[in-house]
Amino acid sequence: MSVGTQTRRKRTRTNTNNMVGGDGIGAESILEGMLARQSSFLQHNLRDGLNFAEGNDSGAAVVNHNEPPFIDNENAIVDLDHTKVERIGEEDDEGHEEDDDLIFIKEQPVYFASPTILGSKNYTSTTSKKFKKQRTISLPQLPHAKLLYQAMREAPRVQNNDELLHLTGSTSKTLDGNRKVNLRVIQSPSPMDHDPFYSSSVSPKANSSASSDSDSMMDSGLNYGQTASNTTSHKRSLRRLSAPRLTAKLVGKKAKTKKRSNFKTDKDGHYVYQQGDVFGGNRFLVEQLLGQGTFGKVLKCYDIAGDTTIEAEAQTHTWNSTASVQPKYVAVKVIRAIDRYREAAKTELRVLQAILENDPHGQYQCLILQECFDYKNHICIVTDLLGRSVYDFMCANGVARFPGSHVQAMAKQLIRSVCFLHDLGIIHTDLKPENVLLCDETCVEKNLPLDIVRTMSARRKEASGGKRKFLTNPEIKIIDFGSAVFHNEYHPPVISTRHYRAPEIVLGLGWSFPCDVWSIACVLVELVTGESLYPIHENLEHMAMMQRINGEPFPPKIVEKMFYKATHKLGNSPSDLSSTVLKHFDKNALSLQWPEKNKKGDYITKEKSIKRVMSSCDRLDIHISKKIRADYGEWLSINWNLTPEKNWALIRSKALNEKKYNGMVAGDLNKETFLFWYWFVDLCRKMFEFDPTKRITAKEALDHEWFSLGILDEGITCFGKF
Numbered sequence: 104m105s106v107g108t109q110t111r112r113k114r115t116r117t118n119t120n121n122m123v124g125g126d127g128i129g130a131e132s133i134l135e136g137m138l139a140r141q142s143s144f145l146q147h148n149l150r151d152g153l154n155f156a157e158g159n160d161s162g163a164a165v166v167n168h169n170e171p172p173f174i175d176n177e178n179a180i181v182d183l184d185h186t187k188v189e190r191i192g193e194e195d196d197e198g199h200e201e202d203d204d205l206i207f208i209k210e211q212p213v214y215f216a217s218p219t220i221l222g223s224k225n226y227t228s229t230t231s232k233k234f235k236k237q238r239t240i241s242l243p244q245l246p247h248a249k250l251l252y253q254a255m256r257e258a259p260r261v262q263n264n265d266e267l268l269h270l271t272g273s274t275s276k277t278l279d280g281n282r283k284v285n286l287r288v289i290q291s292p293s294p295m296d297h298d299p300f301y302s303s304s305v306s307p308k309a310n311s312s313a314s315s316d317s318d319s320m321m322d323s324g325l326n327y328g329q330t331a332s333n334t335t336s337h338k339r340s341l342r343r344l345s346a347p348r349l350t351a352k353l354v355g356k357k358a359k360t361k362k363r364s365n366f367k368t369d370k371d372g373h374y375v376y377q378q379g380d381v382f383g384g385n386r387f388l389v390e391q392l393l394g395q396g397t398f399g400k401v402l403k404c405y406d407i408a409g410d411t412t413i414e415a416e417a418q419t420h421t422w423n424s425t426a427s428v429q430p431k432y433v434a435v436k437v438i439r440a441i442d443r444y445r446e447a448a449k450t451e452l453r454v455l456q457a458i459l460e461n462d463p464h465g466q467y468q469c470l471i472l473q474e475c476f477d478y479k480n481h482i483c484i485v486t487d488l489l490g491r492s493v494y495d496f497m498c499a500n501g502v503a504r505f506p507g508s509h510v511q512a513m514a515k516q517l518i519r520s521v522c523f524l525h526d527l528g529i530i531h532t533d534l535k536p537e538n539v540l541l542c543d544e545t546c547v548e549k550n551l552p553l554d555i556v557r558t559m560s561a562r563r564k565e566a567s568g569g570k571r572k573f574l575t576n577p578e579i580k581i582i583d584f585g586s587a588v589f590h591n592e593y594h595p596p597v598i599s600t601r602h603y604r605a606p607e608i609v610l611g612l613g614w615s616f617p618c619d620v621w622s623i624a625c626v627l628v629e630l631v632t633g634e635s636l637y638p639i640h641e642n643l644e645h646m647a648m649m650q651r652i653n654g655e656p657f658p659p660k661i662v663e664k665m666f667y668k669a670t671h672k673l674g675n676s677p678s679d680l681s682s683t684v685l686k687h688f689d690k691n692a693l694s695l696q697w698p699e700k701n702k703k704g705d706y707i708t709k710e711k712s713i714k715r716v717m718s719s720c721d722r723l724d725i726h727i728s729k730k731i732r733a734d735y736g737e738w739l740s741i742n743w744n745l746t747p748e749k750n751w752a753l754i755r756s757k758a759l760n761e762k763k764y765n766g767m768v769a770g771d772l773n774k775e776t777f778l779f780w781y782w783f784v785d786l787c788r789k790m791f792e793f794d795p796t797k798r799i800t801a802k803e804a805l806d807h808e809w810f811s812l813g814i815l816d817e818g819i820t821c822f823g824k825f
């Protein structure tokens with residue numbers, strides 16, 4: 104392994120006493136286990152990406168992280184290949200290092216092999232240009248926190264000041280784009296005895312009709328998703344060959360007990376969910392309702408034709424009637440049969456198609472389109488089936504918040520994914536925990552102490568069984584591109600779910616890529632605290648909270664722009680802007696009037712509202728410190744007005760003073776833990792910048808200091824446990 108030059112600036116010892124678990128497992132064995140699992144994860148789970156990269160000369164950066172990260176071992180620093188490189192930090196009488204002010208910097212080679220994946224041993228050569236200065240990592244990180252991003256194309260311009268005033272996007276471009284979407288129409292079989300699912304066990308005559316039903320599938324133009332499922336013609340012939348036998352085998356007893364499939368639409372254009380329904384040319388068997396949203400319903404379905412076992416058997420005519428068939432499951436979003444939702448679904452399809460074309464292997468954590476079709480006036484979008492949403496996982500967990508290592512791993516995936524979308528000119532606009540799905544729900548469960556269980560709500564107690572759950576693999580995917588827009592197409596005046604809505608949207612300034620960055624920051628804080636950062640439902644409280652969390656008022660420059668835009672009627676603004684936003688600002692002082700007073704100087708803002716804002720939120724550094732103390736102890740206190748060195752010195756001196764008076768154990772302090780959270784808060788602060796033109800971009804965020812730090816917690820110890 105090539106190790107670059109090393110410069111000492113700052114270094115502390117890892118305090119192994121403070122490692123999570125408390126179950127007597129030594130830090131070294133935890134690390135060893137974790138590293139072995141990490142290595143195996145990279146070998147197996149990410150092999151596809153590496154194989155894909157072979158023969159790909161994209162020249163993307165890969166850091167070799169099959170080798171262990173830095174581990175502090177007593178007074179020695181152990182470098183990446185476990186070589187003791189230096190003794191530092193002699194302890195003082197109090198048991199603390201004197202050498203606290205050293206930062207250990209090394210030049211780390213950056214290897215080039217795969218577009219996205221770290222940990223490859225198949226790296227090519229390094230050159231001096233490819234060296235990158237990086238902070239040493241003293242604690243492990245999950246592989247997902249090390250994923251790199253290689254820009255695929257020149258990103259569209261980031262929104263500037265002038266654009267902000269005029270951003271509305273081109274409606275005609277949206278309509279023209281949507282017009283080009285030609286959907287394969289699948290005729291609905293009727294009556295029901297054409298349905299092999301339910302007739303196969305009933306009459307041979309009905310069985311034979313299945314093939315004619317397959318023939319009723321017509322192509323009328325561009326079939327989206329065919330690159331992903333390029334076996335379509337295969338599948339068709341397969342259906343002709345063997346649909347009755349296959350369906351009989353698949354459905355088995357269900358077929359005998361189920362009455363008749365009856366795909367119905369209600370008056371609002373929603374598909375009426377019925378377990379056991381069959382649709383899409385006898386192709387999809389409805390098994391479960393996964394979710395219902397504004398745009399339609401998402402169903403878990405058996406995709407008979409997509410089953411490779413069946414396909415293989417059909418091809419070789421080796422159908423074994425006793426073999427157990429593992430049907431392939433898919434998620435099908437059945438869009439409401441209403442014109443405006445159909446139109447929106449066409450934009451969603453164009454976005455999904457752009458993602459698929461640029462990332463056919465799904466390396467950028469976006470939902471992958473398999474195919475789509477039009478059935479009984481419902482556009483149906485077939486995608487990979489994923490696990491529960493991060494939101495649902497949190498709701499069903501005894502402790503809603505995720506461990507820091509998982510937050511970091513998810514953050515990296517989320518930001519990287521959004522970076523990819525932005526480079527394609529796509530703005531997601533609706534990032535929230537509900538739209539972040541887990542790829543693997545396997546988790547390790549730990550019983551919570553009774554005193555904690557007692558404080559839980561009845562719902563949480565029941566859902567969690569009084570246990571805290573830790574995922575064994577925090578891999579995620581972003582879904583729901585139903586509100587996504589291309590940067591130069593029509594921009595609705597109001598976007599995003601309220602809690603994740605950026606200030607430029609609320610203030611009617613116009614919005615672009617930066618709004619996604621704001622939403623991600625809201626999501627990250629929620630993952631850390633287990634609670635929504637903005638539990639509000641209306642504009643005034645929302646704006647008051649934004650100011651409180653950022654610890655500063657809206658910059659006068661953007662307030663001025665808001666008034667200017669409204670006065671000159673530039674761009675399209677929310678219809679209630681005047682009554683719910685503008686009227687709460689002082690036009691001369693360019694500031695928000697909150698709490699509001701009447702002319703006599705009495706408060707007119709309701710006490711309840713003041714309480715909500717003042718008690719449920721705080722400046723972000725204080726807010727995060729309070730929430731994470733539950734895991735790390737009272738000493739952890741982040742102050743973003745201080746440099747990390749000064750902040751840490753303050754924590755230490757406070758702890759030493761406290762020790763003198765009430766026996767607080769200074770040894771509980773852990774500098775790596777502090778730094779990890781300090782830099783997390785720093786990243787969030789930059790993502791919460793009020794002015795979208797100054798907000799950190801997704802690409803810049805990927806290079807933030809926080810992603811070079813590790814933390815040893817339950818997220819690490821549970822990684823890859825099964």
Ligand SMILES: Nc1ncnc2c1ncn2[C@@H]1O[C@H](COP(=O)(O)OP(=O)(O)OP(=O)(O)O)[C@@H](O)[C@H]1O
Nearest residue numbers: 393394396397398399401434487488489537583585
């Ligand atoms: N591929 C998938 N695998 C598993 N579950 C999914 C999948 N796609 C969607 N879901 C579930 O269905 C829910 C609704 O999906 P989606 O957000 O795409 O629909 P929507 O109509 O746009 O919803 P909303 O109006 O809330 O934005 C999701 O929150 C998720 O729980």
